[in-house]
Amino acid sequence: MLGLIAKDLICIKKYSIKLLAVVAIYFVIFASSGDLIFLSSMIIIISTMLVITTFSYDELSKWDCFALSLPVTKKQIVLCKYFLALIFDLLGMLIVLIIHLIENQLEFEELISIYTLGAVALIIPAILLPLIYKFGVQKSRLWLILIFLLPTALAIIFGKAGISLGMGLPSESTIEALVKASLPAALIVFSASYFISCRIFENKNI
Amino acid sequence: MKNAIEINNLCKIYKDFQLKNVSFNVPSGSIVGFIGENGAGKTTTIKLILNEMKRDGGNIKIFGMDNIKDERKIKEQIGVVFDESYFHGEFKAGDVASILKKIYTNWDDTYFNKKLQEFNIPNNKIIKEYSKGMKMKLSIASALAHHPKLLILDEATSGLDPIVRREILDIFLDFIQDENHSILFSSHITNDLEKIADYIAFIHNGKIVFEHSKDELLYNYGIIKCGKNELSELDKNDIIRIKKDQLGCEALVADKDAAKRKYPNLLIDSTSIDEIMLLYVKGEKVC
Numbered sequence: 332m333l334g335l336i337a338k339d340l341i342c343i344k345k346y347s348i349k350l351l352a353v354v355a356i357y358f359v360i361f362a363s364s365g366d367l368i369f370l371s372s373m374i375i376i377i378s379t380m381l382v383i384t385t386f387s388y389d390e391l392s393k394w395d396c397f398a399l400s401l402p403v404t405k406k407q408i409v410l411c412k413y414f415l416a417l418i419f420d421l422l423g424m425l426i427v428l429i430i431h432l433i434e435n436q437l438e439f440e441e442l443i444s445i446y447t448l449g450a451v452a453l454i455i456p457a458i459l460l461p462l463i464y465k466f467g468v469q470k471s472r473l474w475l476i477l478i479f480l481l482p483t484a485l486a487i488i489f490g491k492a493g494i495s496l497g498m499g500l501p502s503e504s505t506i507e508a509l510v511k512a513s514l515p516a517a518l519i520v521f522s523a524s525y526f527i528s529c530r531i532f533e534n535k536n537i
Numbered sequence: 538m539k540n541a542i543e544i545n546n547l548c549k550i551y552k553d554f555q556l557k558n559v560s561f562n563v564p565s566g567s568i569v570g571f572i573g574e575n576g577a578g579k580t581t582t583i584k585l586i587l588n589e590m591k592r593d594g595g596n597i598k599i600f601g602m603d604n605i606k607d608e609r610k611i612k613e614q615i616g617v618v619f620d621e622s623y624f625h626g627e628f629k630a631g632d633v634a635s636i637l638k639k640i641y642t643n644w645d646d647t648y649f650n651k652k653l654q655e656f657n658i659p660n661n662k663i664i665k666e667y668s669k670g671m672k673m674k675l676s677i678a679s680a681l682a683h684h685p686k687l688l689i690l691d692e693a694t695s696g697l698d699p700i701v702r703r704e705i706l707d708i709f710l711d712f713i714q715d716e717n718h719s720i721l722f723s724s725h726i727t728n729d730l731e732k733i734a735d736y737i738a739f740i741h742n743g744k745i746v747f748e749h750s751k752d753e754l755l756y757n758y759g760i761i762k763c764g765k766n767e768l769s770e771l772d773k774n775d776i777i778r779i780k781k782d783q784l785g786c787e788a789l790v791a792d793k794d795a796a797k798r799k800y801p802n803l804l805i806d807s808t809s810i811d812e813i814m815l816l817y818v819k820g821e822k823v824c
Contacts, residue, residue, distance in 0.1 A: 332637035341632050342625055388625050397623035400689075401640050402612035408620075480578040536590040 335403060338394075339385040346384060350377060354426070362434055367441075372448055373459040378423030379452040382416040383459060385470045396537050406533050409464070413525045416456040424449040443510060450513035457517070457524035466532040506525040541600060541687045541719035542586065548594035549581055554743060556581050556597070557700065561738040561748045563687075566716040568709070570730030571723040572814060573740035579723040582740065583691050586721075587617065599687070613642060615678030621690035622672035626665030630658055633679050641683035649682035658673065670701035677708055688712060688720045694729050697743045697790055702726075706733050726808035731755065737810060750809070757779065759793025759811055762786070762804045778820030786824075789816040 354374055361370040419521060422482040427445050458478055462471040497502055501509070542563035549556040555579045573579050585592050586599070588608050597604040600613045625635055629695045630653055638644040653660065656674040664672060673693060680688065688709065694702045710733055712718055724730055730737060731751065738748040761771065764785045773795060777789040789808070792797045797805050 334636045337639055341628065341636070343625065392625045393621075393623050393782045394625070396584075396589065397617075397619065398614065400587050400617035400619075401637075402609045403640060404609065478664070524634065537584065 332403065332411055334528065335408060336415065336467060338381075339415055342385055342388045344383055345410075347381065347451065350381075354481065360428060362430075367427075367436060369430060369445065369446065374427050374430075375423035375448045375452045376381045377419065378417060378419045378426070379455055380418045380458055381469065382412055383463070385412070385415065386463050388481065390468055398405050399537055406529050407523065409460075409528045412460060413456070413521070413528070416453070416460070416520070420449055420452050423429075423452065445509050447513050450517040453517040453521050457521045461524055461527045461531055464528045464535065539565060540598075540695070542721060543598040544582070544586070544595070545597075546595035547582065547585055547592060547597065549590070550593045554578070554581075556585075556743040559740065559743070559745050560595075561745055562738070563719050563721045566713070567718050567735040568713055568720040568722055568733050569736045569738055569748075570697075570726060570727075570810075571740065572727055572730065572739050572810065573722060574725060574818060575815075576741040577740045579740060580691055581743075583689060583721075586689065587612075587615075588767035589754055591658055613683070614686045614687035615689060616687070617689045618676045618680045618691070618693040620695050621669075622664060622665050622667075622676050624675070626663065626803060628664050629662065630660050630664075630675060630678075632736040633675065634682075638680070644683045646682075648684070649678055652678035652681060653698060655708055655783075660823060670697055670704075671804070672702070673697060677705065681708075681712065686717055686719070688718070690720065690722045690724070692724055693722070694724060694726055701730060709733060720798060731810055739814060740817055754810060754813060755795075755807070757792055758808050759787040759790050759805045760808045760812060761796060761800065762806060762814070763788070767803065770803075772799070774824045775799070776777055776823045778816045780816055787816065787820075789813065789820065 354370075355378075357373065358371055361367060393401075395408070397412070399405070424445055429534055430435070431441050431445070455475075459471055462474045466474065539561040542564070545560050547556060547559040554576070559578070559582055561569070569581070571579055581660070584590055586597055586604060588605050597753060599607075600614065602611055604611060634644075634646060634649050653675075656671075656678060658667075658671055658675055658678065662673065666677065677693070689710070694705055697705065706729055708722055713733075719808060722730065722734065732753045736748060736780055737751050737754055739746045761776075762785060763771075765781065768779075768786055768788075771788060774789075775790050775792075777791060779788045779789075789812075790805070793805055793807065796803075
């Protein structure tokens, strides 16, 4: 399992350095404006998405076929990807935390937003990973667009048609509850997603 | 242990292809050449041996252990080389070692580096810049560095020039010097197998056609070459397969010497694995 993680880290080493450079440039741009929310979201989402990049590299070199000739199980291969998604998410949160510290903007409100962002970002791999195991990286990107566009499109259509979904602005206590529940909920979805991926991968003809 | 690999009635059903009751063995201390045309089921069989996908029937024993129940224990003792390098192009040989040493409990770094030197594989180049021969040699070095007892090779010499192929065959011959070592070598380059294999297992349309000793095939099998009018002289029981074309007929027989005694007036040639394979695939049964 450590070998599999090492392989992914070596794979994305160069790519991550480039990404860090881009983040540094954006940091300079956004820090001067004082608005760190966009930058924070971007960093956390991009870092969580790094795990998707490892799948592209795997597909390119047909890694799975080789990996399964090694003394590792299919479950371990899947577990490695979920572990990395979690680590990258935490890493993204850490970078955002450091940026806020540098900018001297770390108050309770910012901590809450980093916490919520980290939780929400976990949902992306939780949805995408089973799709990747089922359909491969290329087709899954289309699925991702569909998954995110569909609710938005439906909301717009319903809105235009004048259908009220009974969703006004939520009250403060609802928001507070949602924020509190975001990480445990995301972790539950993330774990369920792991078991689904395992099942798909175990039945897959490599 | 008698057999390194024992495959019994292995089945796999796809929409457009079926592996049907495949059974053959890889005896310990031997090289078994696994031949068949493209799409005959060689890679599917190998993937099932490695438990890379679910089988629909049969069982596989490796070193006497079940290939699914004892998968990790077995894979610690197997080295696999595919038809291309499956390492990412940006990796260097050292990266491969640093990954695999965390996976195999008995990974031998010194041995790996020794093999790299022997094979002239540079440590500072990325794999993308390797020639195909270098990539294969790296795959072989990494398949050998945990001191496996069994090598599984899936078209490991295809696409290589004759010189590199010969070098690679020598590596395999060197590996088999230890009598506890065995090799399953899938290939459609039958020429390579004629050089190193002890047994040949032939798969066609998802079914094993035969498993024989290579010497028996090369020294006992023969081809009777005759005109269409001489065909009636032949005893149907002697003929395994027959192929007719405009120039005449070619009939495959299992005992060349007996055929020579029986048909002294006919031309009976020695044969090659290529010709045997061709006659089995393109020829017809007489009885």
